[in-house]
Amino acid sequence: MKKTINIKLNGTDHSVEVEPRKLLVHLIREDLSMTGTHIGCDTTSCGACTVLIDGRSAKSCTILAIQADGKEITTVEGLATAGGLHPLQEGFKENHGLQCGFCTPGMMIRAVELLGKNPNPTESEIRWGISGNLCRCTGYNNIVKAIQYASAKMRGAELPSTEPEFV
Amino acid sequence: MIPEQFGYSAPTSLQEAFSLLQELGEDAKILAGGHSLIPMMKLRLATPFHLIDINKIPGLAYIREEGNTLKIGALTREVDLEESTLIHDKYPIFIDASKLIADPQVRNFGTLGGNIAHGDAANDHPAVMIALRAVVEISGAGGSRTVAIDDFFHGFYMTAIEQGEILTEIRISRPQSKFGSAYHKVERKVGDYATAGVAIALGMDDKGICTYAGIGLTNVNATPMRAERSEAALIGTNLNAEAINLAARHASEDCQPSSDLRGDEEYKRHQ
Missing domain, CATH: 3.30.390.50 (CO dehydrogenase flavoprotein, C-terminal domain)
Structure with a gap:
């Protein structure tokens, strides 16, 4: 019943035996011990489990691990480099883009694909772009600012003010 | 939530998929985008004995115009419809519908064929197909046949797709006006x-x-x-x-x- 799959997770190759019914998020968290990716609703709604599969953002609670055979997966642990934080991580830190932090890994991974396709999104494009990610602290205003900050930083534009908004 | 146990195959050609469908019978389900099927399997509302993953079969995802006919491969993702300039310029109805389906992550995987073949009146593309009087191509080991969209939906989760067959293409003829x-x-x-x-x-x-x-x-x-x-x-x-x-x-x-x-x-x- 079990099958061997090969995946690259945050740059490291892994060969793992999985049951077909194992979900990708369980492979990442339990077999490969990368617990930055969270399980929130477990029903394809909240986006906390968002990872990149060959660059496409995906809800890993709704993908079978076996479907990721031969693919490259990026999780929040794959964002920072030896050079420091990813611009999105810096943006969330500078703009108070998180409160409890549970949605943050999914938000940041989703924003990676969003900024890759649209490097200079409007506020409404950002809000539409993260419409599959829920923040139960409702900290959306600062999350939007964090993504705007990362967008400016990645384009080499002037950084927006990082005065956080408390409502 | 974890689905019940099932077997899994990922054929790399349609012929291989048809043989598997024939061999496994009606307990086998096609896995395309999986964003309707996998949630149902997690809730144990669906308990297929075997999944046939068609994502590794090349040539099932495309958007092209041939003469006056728009042809869309069944495995085309919602996101690819959303980002297609051809669709944007000539068939904006798909943009309207696609961007209202679930969310960006789901649209990265969900397919046009799956949205239709699921046979759920709550899905958005079936109504679009009706408005455009689409014709769908259904293929099996013996070849392909076409079915007008008005003859495709038979009931709740029931469609004209017979055992051993796979929905392969959607065709839309643009009126000359x-x-x-x-x-x-x-x-x-x-x-x-x-x-x-x-x-x-x-x-x-x-x-x-x-x-x-x-x-x-x-x-x-x-x-x-x-x-x-x-x-x-x-x-x-x-x-x-x-x-x-x-x-x-x-x-x-x-x-x-x-x-x-x-x-x-x-x-x-x-x-």
Whole structure:
């Protein structure tokens, strides 16, 4: 019943035996011990489990691990480099883009694909772009600012003010 | 939530997939985008014995125009419809519908073929297909056949796809006239299934007279529904307010919505 799959997770190759019914998020968290990716609703709604599969953002609670055979997966642990934080991580830190932090890994991974396709999104494009990610602290205003900050930083534009908004 | 145990194959050609379908019988399910099927399997509402993953079969995802016919491969992702300039320029109804389906992550995987083949009147593309009078290509070991969309939806989760067959292509012939299309749905929140939805495609001649009307309704009937009397109310008119109001009234009278958490029957008819 079990099958061997090969995946690259945050740059490291892994060969793992999985049951077909194992979900990708369980492979990442339990077999490969990368617990930055969270399980929130477990029903394809909240986006906390968002990872990149060959660059496409995906809800890993709704993908079978076996479907990721031969693919490259990026999780929040794959964002920072030896050079420091990813611009999105810096943006969330500078703009108070998180409160409890549970949605943050999914938000940041989703924003990676969003900024890759649209490097200079409007506020409404950002809000539409993260419409599959829920923040139960409702900290959306600062999350939007964090993504705007990362967008400016990645384009080499002037950084927006990082005065956080408390409502 | 973890699905029940099942077997898994990922064929790399359609022929291989057809052989597997024949060998495994009706307990085998096709896995395309998986964003309807896997949630159902997690909730144990679906317990297929075996999944045949068609994502490794090349040549099933494309959007192209041949003469007057738009051809879309069944494995084309929602996101690819959303980002296609051809679709954007000539068939904006797909943009309207795709961007209202779930959310960006789901649209990265969900496929047009899956949205239709699932046979769920709550899905958005079936109404679009009805408005555009699409023809779908269904393939099996013996070859391919085509089915008009009006003959495709047989009941709740039931379609014209027979055992051993796979939906492979969607074809849309563009009427030879000024042509426009749009999709609108009422939803409780971003990404929800439609409380009610309407897909409409209209063609007009040079004098501004309506010569083509296609109207499909989402989630107000057991199967995706064509609003026939509404279409007839528009044809031959110059689409004045009176004709449009009559078409809307017919649609409201002819649909058969069921009351649920998204609203009661009366509310849905009003939409």
